[in-house]
Amino acid sequence: MSNKKVPESTISRLFLYLREITELAKINIKTISSSELGDRTNLGDAQVRKDLGYFGQFGVTGAGYSIADLKKSLEKILGKDKKWNVALIGTGHLGTALLAYSGFGRHELDIVAAFDADAKKIGKKFGDITVRPISELEKLTKEKNITLSIIAVPAAEAQGVAETIIKAGIECILNFAPVSLNVPEGVKVRNVDFSRELEILSYFAANKGNGRETLK
Amino acid sequence: MSNKKVPESTISRLFLYLREITELAKINIKTISSSELGDRTNLGDAQVRKDLGYFGQFGVTGAGYSIADLKKSLEKILGKDKKWNVALIGTGHLGTALLAYSGFGRHELDIVAAFDADAKKIGKKFGDITVRPISELEKLTKEKNITLSIIAVPAAEAQGVAETIIKAGIECILNFAPVSLNVPEGVKVRNVDFSRELEILSYFAANKGNGRETLK
DNA sequence: AAATGTGAATTATTTCACAGCC
DNA sequence: GGCTGTGAAATAATTCACATTT
Numbered sequence: 001m002s003n004k005k006v007p008e009s010t011i012s013r014l015f016l017y018l019r020e021i022t023e024l025a026k027i028n029i030k031t032i033s034s035s036e037l038g039d040r041t042n043l044g045d046a047q048v049r050k051d052l053g054y055f056g057q058f059g060v061t062g063a064g065y066s067i068a069d070l071k072k073s074l075e076k077i078l079g080k081d082k083k084w085n086v087a088l089i090g091t092g093h094l095g096t097a098l099l100a101y102s103g104f105g106r107h108e109l110d111i112v113a114a115f116d117a118d119a120k121k122i123g124k125k126f127g128d129i130t131v132r133p134i135s136e137l138e139k140l141t142k143e144k145n146i147t148l149s150i151i152a153v154p155a156a157e158a159q160g161v162a163e164t165i166i167k168a169g170i171e172c173i174l175n176f177a178p179v180s181l182n183v184p185e186g187v188k189v190r191n192v193d194f195s196r197e198l199e200i201l202s203y204f205a206a207n208k209g210n211g212r213e214t215l216k
Numbered sequence: 217m218s219n220k221k222v223p224e225s226t227i228s229r230l231f232l233y234l235r236e237i238t239e240l241a242k243i244n245i246k247t248i249s250s251s252e253l254g255d256r257t258n259l260g261d262a263q264v265r266k267d268l269g270y271f272g273q274f275g276v277t278g279a280g281y282s283i284a285d286l287k288k289s290l291e292k293i294l295g296k297d298k299k300w301n302v303a304l305i306g307t308g309h310l311g312t313a314l315l316a317y318s319g320f321g322r323h324e325l326d327i328v329a330a331f332d333a334d335a336k337k338i339g340k341k342f343g344d345i346t347v348r349p350i351s352e353l354e355k356l357t358k359e360k361n362i363t364l365s366i367i368a369v370p371a372a373e374a375q376g377v378a379e380t381i382i383k384a385g386i387e388c389i390l391n392f393a394p395v396s397l398n399v400p401e402g403v404k405v406r407n408v409d410f411s412r413e414l415e416i417l418s419y420f421a422a423n424k425g426n427g428r429e430t431l432k
Numbered sequence: 433a434a435a436t437g438t439g440a441a442t443t444a445t446t447t448c449a450c451a452g453c454c
Numbered sequence: 455g456g457c458t459g460t461g462a463a464a465t466a467a468t469t470c471a472c473a474t475t476t
Contacts, residue, residue, distance in 0.1 A: 007467065008416070015415050019394065033435060042396045045435090046469055053437060061436045061475040078415065079422025086414065097313040101411070109414050147421045148414065171424065172417040174410065178235065180258045188420045190413050194390065195317070197406050198302065198325050198364065199231050199294065200224070201388040204404045205363045206295025208387070223445065249457060261457090262447055269459060277458045278454040 010051045011078075016041050017048065018074040021067050033064035085112045085144055087170065089161050090152035091121055091131050094176060098150060099126045109148070113140045117157065134161070138168040151175045162189075226267045227294070232257045233264065234290040237283050249280035301328045301360055303386065305377050306368035307337055307347050310392060314366060315342045325364070329356045333373065350377070354384040367391045378405075 020040050024032065034052075035045035052058055052070075055077050059065045075081050086102070088095055088111045095114065102111040115134045116122065124131045132140065140146065149170045151158050158177035165173060166187055173189045175181055178196065181189050236256050240248065250268075251261035268274055268286075271293050275281045291297050302318070304311055304327045311330065318327040331350045332338065340347045348356065356362065365386045367374050374393035381389060382403055389405045391397055394412065397405050 005466090009467075011416055011419050012412065015412050016396065035435080040396070042398070044469070046471090047467095049435090049437065050468075057437070059436050062434050063476070064435065077419075079418045080415075082422065084418040084421060093313040093316040097309040098410075100309040109411070109418060148417050150414070172421050174414055174417055176410075180232065180256070182258070188417060190417055192408060192410050192413055194314075194392075194408050195325070196228065196231050197408055198366070198390055199296070200227055201364050201390055201404060201406055202295045202300040202325060203227050203293075205300060205388050206298065221444090225445075251457085260447070262449090263445095265457090265459065266446075273459070275458050276454070277452070278456055280457065 004054070006054045010054060013041070013043065013047070013051050014074055014078055016043075017051070018071065018078060018080070021071050021074075025067050025071055029067060031064045031066055032070075034059070037065075084109050084148050085146045086110060086148045086150060087112070087137065087141065087146045087165075088114045088150045088152060089116075089134065089137070089165065090150075090154075090176075091116045091124065091126075092152065092154075095150075095152040096126065098152060099129065111150070112144045112146065113137075117153070134164055137164055141168045141170060146170060148172045149174070151177055151181075153177060155179045220270070222270045226270060229257070229259065229263070229267050230290055230294055232259075233267070234287065234294060234296070237287050237290075241283050241287055245283060247280045247282055248286075250275070253281075300325050300364050301362045302326060302364045302366060303328070303353065303357065303362045303381075304330045304366045304368060305332075305350065305353070305381065306366075306370075306392075307332045307340070307342075308368065308370075311366075311368040312342065314368060315345065327366070328360045328362065329353075333369070350380055353380060357384045357386060362386060364388045365390070367393055367397075369393060371395045 017037060020037060021032065034048040038045045038048045056073070058070050058073055086109055088098060091099070091114050099111055099114060102109070111129065114126065114129050114131045115137055116131050117134055121131050122133050147170065149165045149172065151161050151165070151173060153161050155177045158175065158179050159181060162173060162175070162181045162183060166183060171187050173181070173183070173187065175189055175191045178193050183189055233253055236253060237248065250264040254261045254264045272289070274286050274289050302325055304314060307315070307330050315327055315330060327345065330342065330345050330347045331353055332347050333350055337347050338349050363386065365381045365388065367377050367381070367389060369377050371393045374391060374395050375397060378389060378391070378397045378399060382399060387403050389397070389399070389403065391405055391407045394409050399405055
């Protein structure tokens with residue numbers, strides 16, 4: 001196992017591999033090679049091996065990987081063997097869609113509390129989750145052992161909400177608001193910005209085969 | 217202007233810059249330097265200049281960039297000066313949240329048609345959009361000049377839907393389903409996978425300060 | 433024979449650093 | 455003096471290629 005810094009893209013792909021072999025395990029397939037796994041995830045075989053290599057040696061030379069073993073190892077590495085509680089802030093269209101998702105089992109990531117600034121929404125129920133005022137975030141974070149948060153509020157409010165989240169002691173934020181959040185060292189933010197994703201596609205649509213080829 | 221291949225990450229950041237200077241233009245600010253723009257987007261000044269440099273020379277040495285000019289240039293480069301029509305496939309929780317978003321003006325990207333496989337949903341109205349059967353996708357694509365598509369269906373159906381989209385002549389897909397789509401050369405796919413994003417955060421939560429530092 | 437694990441080579445991206453201009 | 459534009463340097467990520475193991 002190497003001791004080098006693990007690229008974030010590697011982590012992202014490991015979840016992809018895990019997802020894939022979880023499907024394969026269901027249909028009782030026992031082993032897989034790096035090139036098969038690469039094909040299934042649209043990646044190269046060397047990429048698969050290098051990614052796994054950051055964390056240890058999981059394969060058998062000449063034979064590939066045992067799906068059961070690799071699955072267990074990846075779950076351990078990726079923190080899938082523990083349950084992570086999530087706070088959702090913002091219960092507009094997107095927030096409620098996320099709540100509905102979270103309801104669908106299958107995830108080990110559970111939204112356990114929802115918050116909103118809008119007084120009209122406080123007290124609303126989604127399944128067994130009741131919407132609460134943001135002022136209660138800190139209290140609930142302690143009570144429910146919350147470690148992850150989702151920001152699903154309008155752009156103008158996102159920075160303020162982020163600060164409240166951090167004050168409550170949560171250090172990981174999934175931000176759906178289209179703004180660049182400013183957070184202190186040690187706080188981890190990931191952005192999901194689908195209007196930007198769609199815009200990027202429109203760039204490709206606008207530049208199809210005009211010689212400045214960014215497509216690959 | 218360089219003639220080198222433009223990294224996709226550059227395109228992504230250009231939209232960030234454009235978003236920022238659009239805000240500044242509103243409050244009547246006239247010029248900005250690369251380092252100010254970098255600060256506002258949490259990027260370095262050299263990164264800003266290099267990104268812009270792929271497309272031309274927009275600044276004035278010693279004085280920075282004219283916001284009005286840069287805004288116009290970026291809109292042109294990024295295809296924001298044209299309107300791009302979008303087809304949405306899948307009108308579950310997520311799909312309807314996206315429809316609601318699209319309704320909110322401000323975007324030049326318009327969902328102009330929505331499709332679903334579920335007979336019970338056909339005919340439903342969201343604002344001025346009526347849900348249609350997927351069999352009509354190709355017809356509507358021609359009629360409404362659709363160039364972009366959004367897949368918001370369950371994972372198991374995503375590949376089939378992608379093939380239908382491509383057959384209809386659409387070459388850009390924003391895929392929300394948690395699967396790796398297989399598409400022919402020339403078709404551009406971007407994936408938005410928020411359960412994976414949340415999982416990645418959980419990895420960081422699981423590995424906070426354990427020596428294998430992937431955080432930066 | 434097949435397929436891993438991993439250094440080395442390659443390619444891509446970011447950051448530096450500074451000449452040149454306003 | 456401040457700031458752009460851009461080669462060069464540094465860093466990061468991917469891909470190659472092969473010795474090694476079963």
